[in-house]
Amino acid sequence: MRFLLSLVMAIPLTGQTYDVVIANGRVLDPATNLDGVRNIGVENGKIAAISAAPLEGRTRIDAKGLIVAPGFIDLHSHGQTPEAYRFKARDGVTTALEMEVGVSPVAAWYAARRGKALINFGATSGELPARMRVMHDTGKLLPHDHAVERASTEEERREIRDLVRQGLDDGALGIGMGIAYEPLATRTEVLGIFRIAAEHKTAVYVHMRSGGPVEPGAIDALEEVIADAAVSGASLHVVHITSTCIRETPQCLEMIAGARAHHLDVTTEAYPYTAGMTDISSAIFSPGWQARQGGTTYSDLQWAATGERLTEESFGRYRETGGMVAIYSIPEDIVRVAMTNPMVMIASDGIIENGKGHPRAAGTYARVLGRYVREEHVLSLMDAVRRMTVMPADRLGLKNKGRLAVGADADITVFDAARVIDRATFEKPAQYSEGIEYVLVDGTPVVNRGELVEGVLPGKGVRR
Numbered sequence: 001m002r003f004l005l006s007l008v009m010a011i012p013l014t015g016q017t018y019d020v021v022i023a024n025g026r027v028l029d030p031a032t033n034l035d036g037v038r039n040i041g042v043e044n045g046k047i048a049a050i051s052a053a054p055l056e057g058r059t060r061i062d063a064k065g066l067i068v069a070p071g072f073i074d075l076h077s078h079g080q081t082p083e084a085y086r087f088k089a090r091d092g093v094t095t096a097l098e099m100e101v102g103v104s105p106v107a108a109w110y111a112a113r114r115g116k117a118l119i120n121f122g123a124t125s126g127e128l129p130a131r132m133r134v135m136h137d138t139g140k141l142l143p144h145d146h147a148v149e150r151a152s153t154e155e156e157r158r159e160i161r162d163l164v165r166q167g168l169d170d171g172a173l174g175i176g177m178g179i180a181y182e183p184l185a186t187r188t189e190v191l192g193i194f195r196i197a198a199e200h201k202t203a204v205y206v207h208m209r210s211g212g213p214v215e216p217g218a219i220d221a222l223e224e225v226i227a228d229a230a231v232s233g234a235s236l237h238v239v240h241i242t243s244t245c246i247r248e249t250p251q252c253l254e255m256i257a258g259a260r261a262h263h264l265d266v267t268t269e270a271y272p273y274t275a276g277m278t279d280i281s282s283a284i285f286s287p288g289w290q291a292r293q294g295g296t297t298y299s300d301l302q303w304a305a306t307g308e309r310l311t312e313e314s315f316g317r318y319r320e321t322g323g324m325v326a327i328y329s330i331p332e333d334i335v336r337v338a339m340t341n342p343m344v345m346i347a348s349d350g351i352i353e354n355g356k357g358h359p360r361a362a363g364t365y366a367r368v369l370g371r372y373v374r375e376e377h378v379l380s381l382m383d384a385v386r387r388m389t390v391m392p393a394d395r396l397g398l399k400n401k402g403r404l405a406v407g408a409d410a411d412i413t414v415f416d417a418a419r420v421i422d423r424a425t426f427e428k429p430a431q432y433s434e435g436i437e438y439v440l441v442d443g444t445p446v447v448n449r450g451e452l453v454e455g456v457l458p459g460k461g462v463r464r
């Protein structure tokens, strides 16, 4: 009896006991520009209280001296496996979305992850996977043969459009398009896909037709998709602006700003690295790739499986078999152009398989916060967090994510601004970031005191 009494006494008379309380952290909410010490109460997967006064919780996280931010939303995460989700969580990401390539069929993809995911997941209705299926292409993530080597027939185009529509009806978050990977897709065909996005009042997430300085290059490609957005009324999100536009990145960003100033809904993103990565057997490496990649050569390519730099001979060999290769094509000052521009969202474009891949899969968010915010003062902490949270949430039309507000989903990342840093490198990509101390997904801790929590799978499918 005395024990019970003392337990009751411990609870403030006015208060409630929350599932989780994150106490005394410096709360950053870019949606409202809140930057102050607060306590956050989480109940049933939602943020139930944000208070300067103390709160009581069954689980208490001491966040004194730490930053409490909305969980990061990665718009461009090809890695959609338990392995990939672990690296994302340790990098502060609570929602990882496959928006560029997308998936098809959509319903089966979501069903396969239901109840089995560490973090929230979602995808676009993918035009590329639909095309690969309809045209019987044998590639895995990206087209490899039939969808590259010949144009689609009218019947195939109808089937592709039907699959894309079906994916949207099944809840996909928009349409994904990789025009560079389907070089024989005509301008009219691409516009047809934008029209479907417009019908469904959503966006096309696009890897543009061409990049770099040699015409037809980045500028032509951006003109194509901006025109498609203007003509159709669809929204447009241009993926990885730096790896596509390379030295033309400032001009590309100016064009996007101009389109926005004239009331088109156009957004973009970048990752904080000087190399991209893609499949060596894809159309990106068809003859003339060196000029299209801004003057790169064989030794600018690094084979992900071994870390070796390529020669003309090894390039030819690996192009036959296929596999992931890093391309050192993005100058550091161009990375900084993107990091400096408040319009550019942070997105990883990452994929990691059996510990092999690009370090961006594991380190994108901690690298921006550690290297570009803390060490080099390229952008402010609030600006960085905004571009990782509320900006992608708004792009997706998700009112309950990307913000710390009462009623919002309790996806929360707590990090040490003085220590946060990426550890993943091109040689050893499978290294967790440091300084991400606590991560909550739907109110459940998945990272606790800087370590992954075992045996929890709170991630939910995010749909339109």
Ligand SMILES: [Zn+2]
Pocket (backbone or CB within 6 Å): 100, 207, 239, 240
């Ligand atoms: Zn891409």
